[in-house]
Amino acid sequence: MEAEVRQLHVMMVPWLSKSQIRAFLEMAKKLRAQVPDLTVPPPGFRSARKHLDIFQKEEGQVNMAEPWSMCFKASWAIGFNLCVELDGKYLEYLERTTGWPVPPMGIQMPDLMPPPADDLCLAWLDMQKPCSVVVVSFGSECILTQQELTVLALGLEESELPFLFDLLHQMAVALPHGFVERTQRRGLPVTEWAPQLHILAHPSAGALLNNCGWISVSGGLRFEVSFVTLALLYEQSLNAKLIAQELELGVEVRRNEEDDSFSCKVVRTLMEEEEGRQIRSRVQEIIRDLTRNDSQVYRASIHNFVSLIKQKASCK
Numbered sequence: 001m002e003a004e005v006r007q008l009h010v011m012m013v014p015w016l017s018k019s020q021i022r023a024f025l026e027m028a029k030k031l032r033a034q035v036p037d038l039t040v041p042p043p044g045f046r047s048a049r050k051h052l053d054i055f056q057k058e059e060g061q062v063n064m065a066e067p068w069s070m071c072f073k074a075s076w077a078i079g080f081n082l083c084v085e086l087d088g089k090y091l092e093y094l095e096r097t098t099g100w101p102v103p104p105m106g107i108q109m110p111d112l113m114p115p116p117a118d119d120l121c122l123a124w125l126d127m128q129k130p131c132s133v134v135v136v137s138f139g140s141e142c143i144l145t146q147q148e149l150t151v152l153a154l155g156l157e158e159s160e161l162p163f164l165f166d167l168l169h170q171m172a173v174a175l176p177h178g179f180v181e182r183t184q185r186r187g188l189p190v191t192e193w194a195p196q197l198h199i200l201a202h203p204s205a206g207a208l209l210n211n212c213g214w215i216s217v218s219g220g221l222r223f224e225v226s227f228v229t230l231a232l233l234y235e236q237s238l239n240a241k242l243i244a245q246e247l248e249l250g251v252e253v254r255r256n257e258e259d260d261s262f263s264c265k266v267v268r269t270l271m272e273e274e275e276g277r278q279i280r281s282r283v284q285e286i287i288r289d290l291t292r293n294d295s296q297v298y299r300a301s302i303h304n305f306v307s308l309i310k311q312k313a314s315c316k
Contacts (some may be wrong), residue, residue, distance in 0.1 A: 222287075
């Protein structure tokens, strides 16, 4: 019985974050022959080395990533909540390189519940022009440094564009002196909970400036906003380059390789120049592919995954 369970063991990875990274170190061992040094990030990618302390453990304790690593070693396949339309060549590469089946689960776009009543953010968006607002949000895990927040705020001010800045999880750092007063006619800093999906779904939302976590990416795609990517942690550099360079669904805020500084001038490029118009057209195109025929892409991915499991079970 134990052997049968092992044969049908499939590791499911909903997204790459924290503990999941340890499991992929096992995959890295198989890739070392093709990549000179996997511990050194290539140019343009932020190093995740300083975040690897989550894998440290005290004597006698179980490392939080060890169960993932054990599952990975025991599996015959690894499934992602990704889709061929966005990640086809990467899924194919992993399958070819590791020798495991890598079935995509598809991306299930988030549902939109009824909007909250008398919400300040939505009321403010009602007064803005269509597709004119830059929504800025970094979620609950990514805390900006004082320098990062200052550069970002001054960049938004210099862009002269309308913006909604979600600051709920950034209260440990301060906005530049006078920023709120200077931008009050076109900016809305928000320090309380904000209905992000309803904000992204609003006709005034034109772009999402964030750290490119995959959950936020799926939300942005769901409501056809383009992206300004500013990677901060974990796998976000990979997501940022996928979105901006490979899929051409946004622009990347690039960092100086020497001092990690950055500029937000690309925000205006996305919102007002021809490159931005092409990107918005590309976003509309890709969302049509992902949502055609009532989520056909997602359902087809699940069907293919179930067929793979049945095929494996019949061969035991």
